[in-house]
Amino acid sequence: MMLPSIFSRRPPPAVEPVPPGTCIVTRNLCAGYGDLEVLRDITLHVDRGEMVALLGPNGAGKTTLLNTVAGYLRPAAGEVHLFGRPAAAQPHVRARQGLGFIADDRNLLPSLTTRENLRMIRRPPGDLLAVFAELGEKLNTRGELLSGGQQQMVALGRALISQPKALVIDELSLGLAPVVRDRLLARLRVEADNGTAVLVVEQSVRSALSFADRAYVLSHGQIVAERPAKQWIDSLDELSELFVS
Ligand SMILES: Nc1ncnc2c1ncn2[C@@H]1O[C@H](COP(=O)(O)OP(=O)(O)OP(=O)(O)O)[C@@H](O)[C@H]1O
Ligand SMILES: [Mg+2]
Numbered sequence: 001m002m003l004p005s006i007f008s009r010r011p012p013p014a015v016e017p018v019p020p021g022t023c024i025v026t027r028n029l030c031a032g033y034g035d036l037e038v039l040r041d042i043t044l045h046v047d048r049g050e051m052v053a054l055l056g057p058n059g060a061g062k063t064t065l066l067n068t069v070a071g072y073l074r075p076a077a078g079e080v081h082l083f084g085r086p087a088a089a090q091p092h093v094r095a096r097q098g099l100g101f102i103a104d105d106r107n108l109l110p111s112l113t114t115r116e117n118l119r120m121i122r123r124p125p126g127d128l129l130a131v132f133a134e135l136g137e138k139l140n141t142r143g144e145l146l147s148g149g150q151q152q153m154v155a156l157g158r159a160l161i162s163q164p165k166a167l168v169i170d171e172l173s174l175g176l177a178p179v180v181r182d183r184l185l186a187r188l189r190v191e192a193d194n195g196t197a198v199l200v201v202e203q204s205v206r207s208a209l210s211f212a213d214r215a216y217v218l219s220h221g222q223i224v225a226e227r228p229a230k231q232w233i234d235s236l237d238e239l240s241e242l243f244v245s
Pocket of ligand 1: 033038057061065
C-alpha cells in the first residue's frame with residue numbers, strides 16, 4: 001500500500017497575492033537571449049484604466065520587456081501575471097485572455113491588403129472603420145503601400161476591435177508625424193479612460209508624458225525610476241540624465 005508522502009501535505013509556498021485591479025504585473029522578472037542577460041529584476045504593474053509609458057534609451061531592454069509580457073520570450077526568472085493570474089505560457093493564449101500586443105513592426109503582413117490583414121483575425125472591415133473611419137479608402141491597399149501612420153492605425157484598430165483588457169504597444173509612433181503620433185496617443189488615452197490598461201513604449205518622451213498617467217524608466221535592463229507623468233514633466237532634466245547615464 002502506498003503511504004501518502006509527507007511532501008504532498010506541505011502547503012504550497014506563500015505567494016503574495018496580486019492586488020485587485022492590476023492587469024499587468026511583473027515580479028522580479030529576468031529575461032534575455034541565450035547567455036545574454038538583458039532584464040534584471042523588473043517589478044512593475046499596470047492597472048485597469050491606467051496608461052503607463054515605458055521610457056528609456058536605445059538598448060535599455062524595452063522591447064525585450066514587452067516581448068516577455070506578451071509571451072514571445074520566456075523569463076529566465078520571475079513572474080508575469082495577467083488579470084490577477086499567472087500568465088499563460090503561449091502568446092496566443094495571453095491574447096485570448098485579453099492582452100492586445102502591437103510589436104515594433106506593427107504585426108502587419110506587408111504584401112496583404114488592409115482587408116486581408118483583417119480577414120486573418122476574422123473581422124469584417126466595418127469593425128476597423130468604426131475605430132479609424134479614414135481607413136475606408138485603404139481597404140484594398142497593401143500594407144507596404146500605406147503610410148506609417150496608416151499602418152499603425154490598421155495595427156491599432158486591429159488590436160482594439162478585439163476589445164482587449166490590456167494593450168501593450170512597442171514604438172507607437174516610430175517614423176510618424178507628430179500630429180499622427182498625438183492622435184494615436186489620444187486614442188490610447190480614451191481606451192485607458194474606458195478601463196483598458198495601456199503600456200506604451202514611445203520615443204517622444206514629452207508627448208507620451210502629456211497623455212500617460214505614470215512612467216517607468218528602464219536603463220541597462222533595470223527599472224531605475226517610476227513617477228506620475230505630471231511629476232516627470234516637472235523634472236525633464238532629471239529624466240534626460242537617466243537616458244545618458
Ligand atoms: N534577438 C536578440 N538576440 C540577442 N540580443 C538581442 C536581441 N534583441 C535585443 N537584443 C539585445 O538586448 C538588449 C536590449 O534590446 P532591446 O531591443 O530590448 O532594447 P530597446 O530598449 O527596445 O531598444 P530600442 O530603443 O533601440 O528599441 C540590447 O543589448 C540588444 O542588443
Ligand atoms: Mg525596442
